Amino acid sequence: MxxxxxxxxxxxxxxxxxxxxxxxxxxxxxxxxxxxxxxxxxxxxxxxxxxxxxxxxxxxxxxxxxxxxxxxxxxxxxxxxxxxxxxxxxxxxxxxxxxxxxxxxxxxxxxxMTSSKEEIQLTINLETLDLAQLFSFLQANRRIDAKEAALLTEALAKEAMRSGKYRLDEALLETFAESIRLLDMGSPPHFVLTRLCLKLLERKI
Known part of the structure; x- marks a missing residue:
């Protein structure tokens, strides 16, 4: 195109x-x-x-x-x-x-038309996501910075859309957007990521 x-x-x-x-x-x-x-x-x-x-x-x-x-x-x-x-x-x-x-x-x-940027490989399987996996994932990423958290947020959004295992309603899409906004405002990255993942788990089909 x-x-x-x-x-x-x-x-x-x-x-x-x-x-x-x-x-x-x-x-x-x-x-x-x-x-x-x-x-x-x-x-x-x-x-x-x-x-x-x-x-x-x-x-x-x-x-x-x-x-x-x-x-x-x-x-x-x-x-x-x-x-x-x-x-x-x-x-x-x-x-x-x-x-x-x-x-x-x-x-x-x-x-x-984005500049080439670092791709983050997710270490969590969203198709089989449960609380145990979620806890391990959050523990592994408890010291990430805001940039890494933003990249993880984008990766989680793409994978959730690809998997077809989540109810991608307006509330969930707003949660992704709000997570980026909170990171821009200086909120603790681990807090933002934890909040996002719990919301994601709630909407698993």
């Missing part, structure tokens, strides 16, 4: 400003709107809808960049993503798919 083809999409990136400038340079004839926030909230979703219906003869690109998209805000975007106004394209920029609803991911292709 050409990541620079003009179409609605999700772009995974850890360089928001640089990626936005690349898009503007590539599609210089288009009219760009950029809505950027650490947390994409309902008020941002309303702004997106308002801008989408502004009349223009040019191709219009509305870029939404955020570390976290709240589930309520994502639900507000569903209809306009499915039925966008003429000549209007939406680009969601974020660093991970973990906090995006399945209904959002199913509507837009995903392009990964």
């Amino acid at each position: 050409d990541e620079m083809q003009l179409r609605s999409k999700i772009i995974l990136t850890d360089r928001f400003d640089e990626t936005f400038e690349q898009l503007k340079e590539r599609f210089s004839e288009a009219l760009f709107y950029h809505i950027s926030a650490d947390d994409f909230l309902v008020e941002h979703a309303k702004e997106v809808v308002d801008r989408a219906y502004l009349t223009s003869d040019r191709e219009k690109v509305i870029v939404l960049s955020a570390k976290r998209f709240t589930p309520i805000a994502q639900n507000k975007l569903l209809k306009i993503l499915e039925e966008p106004p003429s000549k209007t394209h939406f680009i969601l920029m974020t660093s991970t798919k973990a906090g995006l609803l399945t209904t959002i991911r199913s509507r837009l292709p995903v392009v990964d």
Whole structure:
């Protein structure tokens, strides 16, 4: 897939400003709107809808960049993503798919433009997860730092989605997003990881 083809999409990136400038340079004839926030909230979703219906003869690109998209805000975007106004394209920029609803991911292709980063190999089998495994996993990771905890959170989210053994509802997706947010705010990594894993175990099918 050409990541620079003009179409609605999700772009995974850890360089928001640089990626936005690349898009503007590539599609210089288009009219760009950029809505950027650490947390994409309902008020941002309303702004997106308002801008989408502004009349223009040019191709219009509305870029939404955020570390976290709240589930309520994502639900507000569903209809306009499915039925966008003429000549209007939406680009969601974020660093991970973990906090995006399945209904959002199913509507837009995903392009990964993240810098190469360390991959963490999970030492826990989510398909057979129980309290004993969970305790051993948490003990083995009791001294991790915030960066390692964030990578583990992303790995757990990907594996939970892949396994099909968990109820991936809005509450669980919000837990993944909130875990990243808590780590950014300086919460103890082991506390955040423990909280996430217990929530995950609750939703095992």
